[in-house]
Amino acid sequence: MDIARTLLKMKAPGERKPDFERFRRAITTNEPGPVTVGDIFADFETVGNLLNEPVMDYLKLAEDPDLKITFKDLWSGYKYVSQTIRFCCLTGWDYAFAFSAIPFKGVSVQISENTSSEVEDGKRGWLNDNQGPIMSWDDFERYPWPSNIKAINAVSRTMAKRVPDGMKVMVIPGGVFEWTTWLMGLVPFSYALADQPDLVDAVIDKVNGLIHQVVEDIMSEPKVGGIFMGEDLGFFSGTFVSPKVLREKFLPRTKEIVDLTHEAGGVFVLHSCGNMYAVMDDIIEIGVDAKHSFEDKIMPVEEAHEKWGDRIGIIGGVEMDVIAQGTEEQVRTRTRKILEACASKGRYVLGTGNSVANYVPQRNYLAMLDEGRKWNLENFGREY
Amino acid sequence: MEQLKELIMKGNAKETVERVRKLLEGGSDPGGLLQEVMIPAMDEVGDLFQKGEYFVPEMLVAARAMQQGLTVLKPRLVASGIEPIGKVIIGTVKGDLHDIGKNLAVMALEGAGFEVIDLGTDVAPERFIDAIKEHKPQVIGMSALLTTTMLAMKDTIKAIEDAGIRGQIKIMIGGAPIRQEFCDEVGADFFAPDSTAGRNYARNVVTGEA
Structure with missing residues (x-):
């Protein structure tokens, strides 16, 4: 902890207070001010690495198909809540992130080793695009749909009760498109769009209904600030499915969740990788407050901010390739360029191009944060 | 028709x-x-x-x-004795399990009349080398999703060079984090930004235009 604080040049606890309203202002207004920081999440290993202590490995639990949770797991889970809060406080986030992932049984995840440059036991889960637990009406009828909404929200709720004053929780429930394609498998889902569109609609309705319940339940917590929906709609050259299908089948459902979040006083942030810009205007139209995840190869964040930064908050954009493999100097240069172009005009939050993944070297993540503080000091006379 | x-x-x-x-x-x-x-x-x-x-x-x-x-x-x-127009070996590199992009490339190549030997995902350099020796393709295709796993392309190309068979084949690479600079750096012959570009390159190789 002390090492991390030294590296981060953090002030003593209590001097720099998290303030969720600062984050809300940063994504919903163009008011000038010091840039704040955030991402959709940090990997478990990243949190552990920064705090220099073990953090519960959820991937290991997910490897067990029967998911037997022991008392030790429960204790580690409880500890994980405070570890996440400490990570977010130390790194200067105004919110803590919490997963309210719906435990859809049978979603096919394969685990691979050695994808991390930063931690010894780095692992990564990969979805199997070629199959899913619901590929037919029979599968659909027999599927054990999760129903215990309180259990799904347990970690998020615990976190909301434990965050320090000023901080709120951004809850990550997963998105309608992602869960639907994961449940069906991207390839069988693609065939079903042509062969069994009614099955696709039925899965979407079920998924959306569950996300709706999860969001409705968790947004009743006063210290939940909003929803950070992970919903990858695109790949390098375009959206996975046509904008027409997104407009007809998915975006209206997402709008329901956006509205629900707003009615409860929260903000709605969409994390969407890939070239999904064909529907960017639609995303703005349905009321999304901010968009996260940008890739230089597709559209540098500066360009996105220039195009849409007066209508929607823009979060992150420090290219993953640079932050994962670049030198500290390269990270600082890229960060500075983004700050000059985006933060100076407002409606921008500093962050990575995707997430604080376990393969992001700690020194580079800290360099990005430090550059943000330097920029704040130069432009506003204070670090935060 | x-x-x-x-x-x-x-x-x-x-x-x-x-x-x-x-x-x-x-x-x-x-x-x-x-x-x-x-x-x-x-x-x-x-x-x-x-x-x-x-x-x-x-x-x-x-x-x-x-x-x-x-x-x-x-x-x-x-x-009728009609043969494929050429042979391509394709795989997602070691440490990477993502395969939708690779599968789209397979479909584009097969649709263009190529015989495609799909080695699947998490393919170690030795498997590429063994497959090249066995099938004698004109083109090798490698795919990766992550900025960290794409580094395995460099190792694979190096291993192919060390095995003394680099001159027999053209190597094309593709995937979300890949750029032309990376392609040049690792010594691949072609960066395919999408499956159609990969198909066109493979065609050019077998017709002697690449």
């Missing part, structure tokens, strides 16, 4: 099979059906995908129709 092209492009597998059967029964030349109708149909699908008018589902259902049509056509092609 035009109807068959339409059926493939729309991804209507059942009717594609029926149409191929009827055309063959009517005396159509199997090689002509492949070269003049089915491959141009998949070419057009690939071009529409590249232009952003077709998306992953449209590409997948068209490839499915093509593959099912080919199951009817293949025995007649073999009997």
Whole structure:
């Protein structure tokens, strides 16, 4: 902890207070001010690495198909809540992130080793695009749909009760498109769009209904600030499915969740990788407050901010390739360029191009944060 | 003939099979059906995908129709002595399990008349080398999703060089984090930004234009 604080040049606890309203202002207004920081999440290993202590490995639990949770797991889970809060406080986030992932049984995840440059036991889960637990009406009828909404929200709720004053929780429930394609498998889902569109609609309705319940339940917590929906709609050259299908089948459902979040006083942030810009205007139209995840190869964040930064908050954009493999100097240069172009005009939050993944070297993540503080000091006379 | 092209492009597998059967029964030349109708149909699908008018589902259902049509056509092609236009070995590199992009490339290449040996995902350099020695392809395709796993491409190319077989093949690479600079740095021959570009490059290799 002390090492991390030294590296981060953090002030003593209590001097720099998290303030969720600062984050809300940063994504919903163009008011000038010091840039704040955030991402959709940090990997478990990243949190552990920064705090220099073990953090519960959820991937290991997910490897067990029967998911037997022991008392030790429960204790580690409880500890994980405070570890996440400490990570977010130390790194200067105004919110803590919490997963309210719906435990859809049978979603096919394969685990691979050695994808991390930063931690010894780095692992990564990969979805199997070629199959899913619901590929037919029979599968659909027999599927054990999760129903215990309180259990799904347990970690998020615990976190909301434990965050320090000023901080709120951004809850990550997963998105309608992602869960639907994961449940069906991207390839069988693609065939079903042509062969069994009614099955696709039925899965979407079920998924959306569950996300709706999860969001409705968790947004009743006063210290939940909003929803950070992970919903990858695109790949390098375009959206996975046509904008027409997104407009007809998915975006209206997402709008329901956006509205629900707003009615409860929260903000709605969409994390969407890939070239999904064909529907960017639609995303703005349905009321999304901010968009996260940008890739230089597709559209540098500066360009996105220039195009849409007066209508929607823009979060992150420090290219993953640079932050994962670049030198500290390269990270600082890229960060500075983004700050000059985006933060100076407002409606921008500093962050990575995707997430604080376990393969992001700690020194580079800290360099990005430090550059943000330097920029704040130069432009506003204070670090935060 | 035009109807068959339409059926493939729309991804209507059942009717594609029926149409191929009827055309063959009517005396159509199997090689002509492949070269003049089915491959141009998949070419057009690939071009529409590249232009952003077709998306992953449209590409997948068209490839499915093509593959099912080919199951009817293949025995007649073999009997007529018609061979694939070339051979490609493809795989997702070691440490990486993502395969949708690689699978789209396989479909585009097969749709263009190539024989494709798909090594799957998490392919170690030795497996690429063994496959090159066994199948003697003209082109190798490597895919990666992550900025960390793409580094395995460099190791694989180095291993192919060390095995003394680099001169026998052209290497194309693709995937979300790949750029031209990386392609140059690791010594690959071609960066394929999408499956259609990969298909076009492989064609150029077998015709001697690349």
